[in-house]
Amino acid sequence: MARGTGGWDESDVRVRPNKKGSRPRTKDRPAHEDAVTGRIITVDRGRYTAIVDEDTPQERIVTAARARELRRTPVVAGDLVALVGDVSGAPDSLARLVRVNERATLLRRSADDTDPVERVVVANADQLVIVVAAANPEPRTGFIDRALVAAYDAGISPLLCITKADLKDPADLLANYEHLDLEVIISRTAQAEDTGVDSESDDGLSARLAGNAVEALHEHLLGRVSVLVGHSGVGKSTLVNALTGSRRATGGVNAVTGRGRHTSSSALALKVNDSPSGSWIIDTPGIRSFGLAHVDPDRILNAFPDLEPGTEACERGCRHDNEAVNCGLDAWVESGQAGAAGPARLASLRRLLGSGMRTENRAHAKELGSQ
Ligand SMILES: Nc1nc2c(ncn2[C@@H]2O[C@H](COP(=O)(O)OP(=O)(O)OP(=O)(O)O)[C@@H](O)[C@H]2O)c(=O)[nH]1
Ligand SMILES: [Zn+2]
Numbered sequence: 141m142a143r144g145t146g147g148w149d150e151s152d153v154r155v156r157p158n159k160k161g162s163r164p165r166t167k168d169r170p171a172h173e174d175a176v177t178g179r180i181i182t183v184d185r186g187r188y189t190a191i192v193d194e195d196t197p198q199e200r201i202v203t204a205a206r207a208r209e210l211r212r213t214p215v216v217a218g219d220l221v222a223l224v225g226d227v228s229g230a231p232d233s234l235a236r237l238v239r240v241n242e243r244a245t246l247l248r249r250s251a252d253d254t255d256p257v258e259r260v261v262v263a264n265a266d267q268l269v270i271v272v273a274a275a276n277p278e279p280r281t282g283f284i285d286r287a288l289v290a291a292y293d294a295g296i297s298p299l300l301c302i303t304k305a306d307l308k309d310p311a312d313l314l315a316n317y318e319h320l321d322l323e324v325i326i327s328r329t330a331q332a333e334d335t336g337v338d339s340e341s342d343d344g345l346s347a348r349l350a351g352n353a354v355e356a357l358h359e360h361l362l363g364r365v366s367v368l369v370g371h372s373g374v375g376k377s378t379l380v381n382a383l384t385g386s387r388r389a390t391g392g393v394n395a396v397t398g399r400g401r402h403t404s405s406s407a408l409a410l411k412v413n414d415s416p417s418g419s420w421i422i423d424t425p426g427i428r429s430f431g432l433a434h435v436d437p438d439r440i441l442n443a444f445p446d447l448e449p450g451t452e453a454c455e456r457g458c459r460h461d462n463e464a465v466n467c468g469l470d471a472w473v474e475s476g477q478a479g480a481a482g483p484a485r486l487a488s489l490r491r492l493l494g495s496g497m498r499t500e501n502r503a504h505a506k507e508l509g510s511q
Contacts, residue, residue: 172238175222178202179420180263181409182217188237192227195417200229204237213240217407217422218263218365247294247367250431258434262367262407262422267360268294271301271370271379275308280371281316285488286430287369288322289443293435296367299360301325303375316481319446325360327353327379339382347378354382361412367422369430380423384410437493444489446478461493 178190181201188204204223206215215221215237222239247261247268268291272279284300291298300317302310306328314324328350330336335351360366361383370376412419432440437459441448450472451460460467469489473482 172222172224175224175238176227177241178204178221178223178227179409180215180217180219180221183215183406188215188221190221190223190235190237192223192229202227202229202235203233204235207236207238209238210240214260215240216260216263217409218265218367218420219243220264245294245296247290247296248434249290250433252431253433255431255433261424264365265294265296265367265422266364267299267366268296269299269301269357269360269366269368271303271368271374271376272313273304273307273374274302274310274313275304277371277373279310279313281313281484281488282491283371284317285443285492286432289432289435289440289492290430292443293439299323299325299366301327301357301379303327303379304329306331315479316484318481319479321445323360325353325357327357327375337382339378341375341381342377345378347375349378349382354379358383358412358415361415361421362419363416365409365418365420365422367407367424369424376423380410380421383412384421385413432492440489440492444485446482447472447485447489450477459493460489462490 176192178192179194181189181191183189186205188206190202190204191199192202193199202223204221220241221237222241223235224238225236226233227235243263245265246263247265248258249261250256250258268287270284270287270291272284279302288298300322302313302324305326310326317324330348330350336348337351337354338346338348340346357379368376368380407422407424409420409422412421441451441460447469450469451458451467453468453471454460454464455466458464458467460469469486472478473486476482478485
């Protein structure tokens with residue numbers, strides 16, 4: 141489209157003289173023109189592990205420490221950063237991390253729903269894979285709903301992955317989400333007639349997963365950065381290892397990250413097997429729930445598109461929570477417009493709305509959380 145002002149070129153751009161230009165160079169902050177870009181794979185006790193020159197013959201792992209000028213900017217798995225100094229990646233070399241590039245997305249959580257400090261979990265993820273088991277452990281819709289809120293709030297597409305469908309039919313669980321435009325992958329162990337993918341969990345337990353399920357998930361990971369969340373025991377590490385070829389428990393070391401030695405509980409990015417450049421899984425062992433103190437109640441409602449139209453009948457200022465009088469959502473659900481799962485969905489929404497902080501506390505929380 142033509143620009144409204146028409147016919148600009150570079151000569152129209154006036155370069156303002158830099159007031160600080162006459163200062164002695166030594167007082168200028170270094171421009172770091174020689175910096176290289178790295179993708180943060182994991183963070184452990186003040187050391188930042190980055191991959192540099194990704195998917196080129198020079199690809200290498202560089203360990204870095206943060207520069208003072210970064211102040212308190214959080215740096216997390218998935219961040220793209222500028223590195224200077226010794227970026228050779230040689231044993232015992234240490235680079236300096238001087239800048240964090242602007243993030244496309246930022247997945248955040250608070251420790252619980254009343255904790256004012258928001259924590260940055262993962263940067264630049266395109267997709268949040270919510271892993272729940274059909275049984276053992278029992279699925280909790282509360283966890284799924286929280287993860288959906290966090291995903292929508294961050295502008296990350298959610299994908300629901302149900303594991304262990306060999307133990308129980310997940311139809312009842314899925315009925316909760318049939319009115320949502322939510323993509324679902326169902327995984328299970330291989331039956332006799334299936335092709336299987338042998339994989340081991342991080343605890344060294346082996347499972348033979350149905351090949352078509354692993355393949356379906358693999359397809360969703362191509363060309364994207366996906367972050368996986370799930371409760372302990374749902375089969376997350378079995379899946380991650382099947383998709384990345386990483387086998388931490390048996391001492392196998394992922395060629396890229398050295399996951400075999402990775403013992404901390406921080407997020408870890410792994411390259412997806414047989415995939416185009418830029419396909420990453422970020423496993424989050426430490427994240428098993430999402431405190432939503434940082435999310436605005438209106439945005440919580442966004443994660444319930446099957447209910448949201450019902451709020452058109454609400455009075456202005458309606459909080460739609462358990463104390464709300466004449467909330468349009470009650471009639472919406474009673475009339476069946478949210479389907480059979482409507483009552484359970486509304487109960488889940490109200491649990492999330494009821495547990496959050498009141499708006500008055502939010503401004504303060506944001507200030508604290510920005511650190
Ligand atoms: N029946 C069945 N078992 C599975 C399936 N996937 C994984 N498992 C088993 O479930 C157990 C737990 O799997 P993990 O991969 O360790 O689960 P996790 O989510 O990584 O759990 P943490 O390591 O505690 O975080 C292991 O014994 C797996 O072999 C499945 O689809 N069906
Ligand atoms: Zn309402």
